Amino acid sequence: MKLLVLFSFFACVALAAAQTPCVSPGVFEAKAYAFDHHERNFVIGKISYDENQERVRLVDAEYENSNLGQYDTLYAFKEKTQYRVDMKTKECTKSPLTGDYFPFGIFPKSTYTGSFILGSLSGPGTGVIVQEWYYKNADGGSVWVQLYTEHGCLPIQAIFIGHDSAGEEIDYHYEYMDVTLGVQDPAVFDVPKECL
Numbered sequence: 001m002k003l004l005v006l007f008s009f010f011a012c013v014a015l016a017a018a019q020t021p022c023v024s025p026g027v028f029e030a031k032a033y034a035f036d037h038h039e040r041n042f043v044i045g046k047i048s049y050d051e052n053q054e055r056v057r058l059v060d061a062e063y064e065n066s067n068l069g070q071y072d073t074l075y076a077f078k079e080k081t082q083y084r085v086d087m088k089t090k091e092c093t094k095s096p097l098t099g100d101y102f103p104f105g106i107f108p109k110s111t112y113t114g115s116f117i118l119g120s121l122s123g124p125g126t127g128v129i130v131q132e133w134y135y136k137n138a139d140g141g142s143v144w145v146q147l148y149t150e151h152g153c154l155p156i157q158a159i160f161i162g163h164d165s166a167g168e169e170i171d172y173h174y175e176y177m178d179v180t181l182g183v184q185d186p187a188v189f190d191v192p193k194e195c196l
Contacts, residue, residue: 033176
C-alpha cells in the first residue's frame with residue numbers, strides 16, 4: 001500500500017512538472033523554415049532573437065514556390081519599427097510595427113497536450129523528449145500548437161491557424177533547426193546600414 005501511495009505521489013509530481021511551461025532561452029539563433037499553406041509560399045532563413053532588447057532579425061532566402069523575394073528584416077519592437085532590406089536591390093523600407101511584442105516561447109495560459117520522443121532514447125544521443133502545447137487566442141478562432149524540447153526549452157515547431165484582421169484565412173507552419181544559444185555577432189541587431 002505504501003508503495004502504491006509513493007508511486008501515486010511521484011506520478012502526480014511528474015505530471016505537474018510536465019504541465020508547467022518551460023522557459024525558452026532569451027537569446028538564440030536558428031535556421032527557420034516557414035510555410036504559408038494558404039499562399040503556398042515556402043521560405044527558409046536565419047533567425048536571431050534577443051528577448052531583452054525585444055529585437056528579432058530574420059534573413060530570408062527565397063525558396064521553391066515562393067514569390068516573397070529575399071529580405072533581411074529587423075523587427076525592433078521597443079522602437080516600434082521594422083527595417084526591411086530587399087536583398088536584390090539593397091533598398092530599405094522603414095515602417096512602423098503595429099503588432100505587440102510577444103516573448104518567444106510557450107504562450108501564457110497554454111494547455112499542455114503531451115510529450116513524445118523524436119528519434120529514440122534507446123542509446124545516448126539518439127533522441128530528444130518534446131513537449132506539445134496548445135493555445136487558443138481570445139478571439140476564439142485562432143490557435144497555436146507549439147513544440148519545445150523538454151530539456152533546454154528549445155523551439156522545434158509552431159503552427160498557427162486563424163484569420164488576419166481582414167478576415168482572410170491564415171495557416172502558417174514554422175520549424176526551427178540548428179538552434180544555438182546566444183548570437184555569433186551582437187551587431188546582428190543593429191539597424192542595417194542600408195537603412196541609415
